[in-house]
Amino acid sequence: MALRIITLVKQVPDTANIPDNAMKPDGTVNRSALPAITNPEDLNSLEEALKIKETIGATITAITLGPPSAIKVLKESLYRGVDDAVLVTDAKFAASDTLATSYALTQAIEKIGKFDIIICGRQAIDGDTAQVGPQIAQKLGINQLTGVVEIISANTKHIKVKRIIDGGYEILKSPLPVLITVRSEANEPRGPSVKRVMLYKNITCKCNESYDEAYLHPEIGCSCDYIKQWNAEDLKADLKMCGLSGSPTKVKNIENVVLAARNTRMIANTAEDIGALMQELTKEHIIG
Amino acid sequence: MNPKSVLVFIEQNDKEIANVSLELICEARRLANQLKTSVSAAVLGFGLKKKLDVLAHYGSDEIYYVEDKRLEHFTSVPYAKIIAGLITKHQPQIVLFGATINGRDLAPRVSAALSCGLTADCTNLQIGDYNFQGKTKENILLQIRPAFGGNIIATIVSPDCSPSMASVREGVMKLSTPDQNRKAKIIEEKCELAASDFPTEVCEVVRAAKSVDLKGSKIVVAAGMGVSSKESLDLVKKLASALGAEIGCTRPVVDAGLLPLECQIGQTGSTVRPNLYIACGISGQLQHWTGISESKRIIAINSDRNAPILKVAHYSIIGDLNDVIPKMLKGIAFKNTTY
Numbered sequence: 001m002a003l004r005i006i007t008l009v010k011q012v013p014d015t016a017n018i019p020d021n022a023m024k025p026d027g028t029v030n031r032s033a034l035p036a037i038t039n040p041e042d043l044n045s046l047e048e049a050l051k052i053k054e055t056i057g058a059t060i061t062a063i064t065l066g067p068p069s070a071i072k073v074l075k076e077s078l079y080r081g082v083d084d085a086v087l088v089t090d091a092k093f094a095a096s097d098t099l100a101t102s103y104a105l106t107q108a109i110e111k112i113g114k115f116d117i118i119i120c121g122r123q124a125i126d127g128d129t130a131q132v133g134p135q136i137a138q139k140l141g142i143n144q145l146t147g148v149v150e151i152i153s154a155n156t157k158h159i160k161v162k163r164i165i166d167g168g169y170e171i172l173k174s175p176l177p178v179l180i181t182v183r184s185e186a187n188e189p190r191g192p193s194v195k196r197v198m199l200y201k202n203i204t205c206k207c208n209e210s211y212d213e214a215y216l217h218p219e220i221g222c223s224c225d226y227i228k229q230w231n232a233e234d235l236k237a238d239l240k241m242c243g244l245s246g247s248p249t250k251v252k253n254i255e256n257v258v259l260a261a262r263n264t265r266m267i268a269n270t271a272e273d274i275g276a277l278m279q280e281l282t283k284e285h286i287i288g
Numbered sequence: 289m290n291p292k293s294v295l296v297f298i299e300q301n302d303k304e305i306a307n308v309s310l311e312l313i314c315e316a317r318r319l320a321n322q323l324k325t326s327v328s329a330a331v332l333g334f335g336l337k338k339k340l341d342v343l344a345h346y347g348s349d350e351i352y353y354v355e356d357k358r359l360e361h362f363t364s365v366p367y368a369k370i371i372a373g374l375i376t377k378h379q380p381q382i383v384l385f386g387a388t389i390n391g392r393d394l395a396p397r398v399s400a401a402l403s404c405g406l407t408a409d410c411t412n413l414q415i416g417d418y419n420f421q422g423k424t425k426e427n428i429l430l431q432i433r434p435a436f437g438g439n440i441i442a443t444i445v446s447p448d449c450s451p452s453m454a455s456v457r458e459g460v461m462k463l464s465t466p467d468q469n470r471k472a473k474i475i476e477e478k479c480e481l482a483a484s485d486f487p488t489e490v491c492e493v494v495r496a497a498k499s500v501d502l503k504g505s506k507i508v509v510a511a512g513m514g515v516s517s518k519e520s521l522d523l524v525k526k527l528a529s530a531l532g533a534e535i536g537c538t539r540p541v542v543d544a545g546l547l548p549l550e551c552q553i554g555q556t557g558s559t560v561r562p563n564l565y566i567a568c569g570i571s572g573q574l575q576h577w578t579g580i581s582e583s584k585r586i587i588a589i590n591s592d593r594n595a596p597i598l599k600v601a602h603y604s605i606i607g608d609l610n611d612v613i614p615k616m617l618k619g620i621a622f623k624n625t626t627y
Contacts, residue, residue, distance in 0.1 A: 102400060127435060128556060129408040131396035134364070138400035143487040144364050146393045160491070166301070166388050167550075168495035172363075174488050184543070248405030252418055252430065252443040262600050267587075269607035271615045277587075277603060278619030286564050286585055287507060287531055287620070 003058040003156060003176075005049045006109060008120035008132075009042040009077055011070040015125050038073045041121025043080075043189035045182035049119045050081045050190070052154050059083045061112060065093060065104050071205055074227050078200040079192030084224045086112070087205055090231040092239060097247035098127075102135035104242060107235035109140065117159065118179040122147055130181070137179040145172055146181040205229040293328040293350070294320045295380035295451070297371060297395075298343065299362075299388055300333050301495065307503075308386035308458035310346050315413060315461040316384055317347030322415045323427060325381070326350060329472075330374050332367060334360040337474075344472035346464065351472050352378070356479035362390045363488040366481050368397035374477065375402060380451050382429050384413075387455035395455050405446025406453040407431035409555065411460055411578055418445045428452060434555050434578055459503045459559035500534055500550045507533035507564045508583075510553060512576075513540045514569015514590060514609060521546055523613045524568050530620050536560065538576045554579035568609045572597025589613070 013034035049060050061084040062077035064070045074085035088108045096104065109115065118137075123130035130146070137144035150162040152171065160173045164183060206226040232242055240246060267273050282288040294316040299306040309329075316327045326349035331340060334357050343351055354370055371394065375383060383398075385391040387409050399406035412432035418425045429452040431444040446452040502508060509528040515521050515537075528535045536553040537546070553560055554576040565583035570576060572588070572595055580586065588601035591608045598604040605612050 097405070098396065099399060099403065099405070127408075129396075130392050131399070131406060131408060134393060134396035135400035137364075138368065138397045144393070144397065145488070146364070147389055164389060165493070165495065166306075166390070167497075168493070170361075170490060170494070171492040172488050173491055178487075248403065248446045248449040249407060249431075249444050250418075250420065250447060252445045254435075254443075255441045262602065264599060264601055264604050267603050267605045269605055269612055269615075271618060274605065274612065274615040275619035278616060281564065281585070 003052065003056065003116045003154070004114050005052065005058045005060045006112065006115045006118045007042070007046050007049050007060060007062045007077065007082065008105060008118065008136075009046065009062055009064045009073045010039045010121075010124045011036050011064065011066050011073045012039045012124050012126040013037075036069065036072065038076045039121050039124045039126075041123065041182060041184050042073075043076075043121075044184050044186050045119045045121045045180070046077060046080055046082070047187045047189040048148075048151055048180075048182050049117075051187075052117070052151065053081070056154060056156075058117075061086060063088060063105060063108050063112075065089070065096075065101060065108075068205070071227060075200055075203060076192065078203065078224070079196045080190055081193070081196065085227045087227050087229045088231075088235070089229060090233075090242075092232040092237070092242045095244040095247065096242065097249045098129055098131040099135060099248055100242055100244075100246035102132050102139060103246055104232075104235065104237060105132070106136050106139040107237050108230060109136070111230065111235055116156070116176040117154075118142075118177070120179070120181055122181040122183050133179055133181040140177075140179070142177045142179055143174045144179045144181070145174055148180050148182050149185045151180075203227055207231070207234070292323070292379065292381045293326045294323070294382045294384070295328045295330060295375070295378070296348075297383065297385045297391065298329050298331045299386050299391060300331065300336060300339075301362075303333070303336060303339065305331075305336075305339055305342060306386055306388065306458070307463075308388060308391075308456070310342065311458065311461040311463055312384045312386060312456060313343055313346040313348055314464045315456070316382070317464070319382060319413060319415060319429070320347075323381070328352060328378065328380060330354075330371060332356075332359045332370055332479075340472075340474060342466070344470045345466035345468055347470070348472045351474045352477050353474055354477045354479050356481075358481070358486055359479060361490050361493060362394075363486065363490065364393050364397055365487055366479075366485050367394050368401060369481060369485055370477075370479065372398050372401040375451060383451045383453045385453070385455040387457040391455055395453060399453055402449075402451075404449040404451060404453060405444075406455070407433060407444045407446075408455050409433055410454045410456050411555070411559075413454060413456070418447050420447060429454065434574060457559060459561075500548075502534050502536055502551070502553065502558045502560050505534035505560070506562055507531050507566075508536045508553070508560050508562045508580075509533045509566045509568065510536035510538070510570060510580075511541050511547065511568050512538045512570030513544075514571075514592075515541065515546070516569075520569070520610050523610060527566065527568075527613050527616060530617055531564075531566075533562075533564075533566075538570055538573070567597055567601065568613070570597055571595045572600060
């Protein structure tokens with residue numbers, strides 16, 4: 001019996017590589033000018049899912065919540081080896097905080113119904129909150145193992161992992177089902193497979209209400225004809241729990257940060273000036 | 289018992305209370321004084337009763353202590369269930385968690401159980417008002433954190449739910465002087481969990497003694513991505529050892545595998561306040577600046593004359609660190625021979 005794995009992926013602006021043309025004259029970032037990428041740790045989590053699939057057999061469904069353009073991260077997941085993909089998209093989900101996000105994703109997971117392991121990245125680089133994974137685990141009433149760097153063993157009943165803790169690590173064992181969040185140290189994620197790119201590059205979304213397992217035919221390599229697209233109604237989502245109204249946290253205000261300049265003393269890159277600075281700091285008892 | 293207290297989740301590892309939890313008690317004291325309420329602490333574990341006094345010394349009024357052998361080591365499900373239960377029972381208005389690995393595993397689970405707001409990694413907490421759609425919520429927790437790769441600072445509020453919850457990293461809040469005579473009321477709570485509430489089996493825990501003490505160090509020498517080779521990293525290490533300093537670094541240096549995670553300084557690493565911070569090849573992205581801005585003196589060395597750090601450091605040297613550091617070492621050596 002193959003395992004059922006769900007991976008959660010997120011499309012994020014690439015905050016780590018801000019190109020010059022994304023900087024506005026006032027020194028702030030024009031977010032819309034940043035390239036949209038798959039959240040890096042979600043690729044690490046996908047890699048762990050694929051390794052389980054290769055060792056003991058599994059079918060993998062990738063889910064993302066985002067605008068229609070987030071189909072890109074599902075294609076990236078299909079190129080790497082997932083069997084099936086679901087795009088959860090609806091204007092009603094816009095402006096969701098982590099709790100409302102976890103609600104929408106939990107509804108989608110429950111619509112899929114069967115799963116043994118949910119794997120996602122530890123945190124997304126645009127918010128760095130690491131909250132959505134544990135919130136989904138709580139809502140589903142299942143166990144969680146966060147910050148995993150190695151899946152030591154997995155079978156149809158249990159999983160054993162190495163988890164980083166402050167100052168060291170621990171080895172944990174949990175029965176399935178379980179939600180796992182993966183850190184970047186876990187692996188070097190694979191790139192897209194050329195064959196799968198050819199297969200899926202033109203795949204489109206189709207709105208449908210039910211989840212039909214007939215789409216999952218991992219044994220023949222070609223598993224899904226289209227990406228399933230679900231909106232709030234398809235998920236029977238309670239609108240009070242979605243988007244802004246489902247978000248207990250509100251943004252009071254946002255300030256663009258511009259570093260306040262100091263009266264900086266420029267020290268010339270000469271032995272004399274640098275030596276003088278070191279002596280001055282010694283006299284002030286800052287060094288020595 | 290004050291139903292509107294400021295509650296702190298107390299993290300303990302191997303029966304030692306984490307520093308961040310003491311820092312948060314001090315911060316909770318400050319917030320509670322402003323709100324004219326009390327500070328409570330929630331401690332889960334086994335055999336910790338003798339360790340609880342320190343929480344009173346730093347400012348707790350009540351301590352909820354849940355003792356059970358099964359709670360000796362942190363696991364997500366039982367801890368979240370007990371903390372959510374304590375919150376429901378005692379109704380604090382604010383709950384603070386250390387933004388440690390376990391704190392950040394626990395807090396979101398509790399927030400989902402209670403459907404209340406949670407803000408991760410706050411760098412500043414304040415009490416203030418929130419105006420929304422013609423209504424004003426007075427005296428609520430303002431949760432301030434950098435977002436979007438540190439390019440913005442957001443103030444987050446949770447106006448319609450109670451409690452407001454936030455996590456804060458170690459070193460962000462300052463420890464106040466403990467009062468050894470201060471006492472707190474210890475309230476023992478029963479752990480009423482079934483075996484099924486403990487799904488995780490802890491097979492092994494390996495925790496090394498901290499080899500890096502960035503927070504307590506008077507001088508920190510830090511490497512950024514300008515330190516690209518092993519040779520230049522060795523030079524940075526040489527400077528640190530000549531000054532008796534600890535080594536720190538930015539996140540990309542950790543990501544590149546050049547230095548371990550415990551050396552990371554900034555929003556997602558440690559916050560430091562040394563007398564002297566020497567930034568070697570660090571451009572000065574905000575995520576990093578957040579962790580060093582309270583250093584008493586900052587020397588920045590960067591070959592890129594447009595690097596933001598050169599404008600905010602106390603002393604700036606434009607130049608290649610491979611060229612500058614040897615001159616600094618010479619300056620220190622010169623000092624050593626003259627004294």
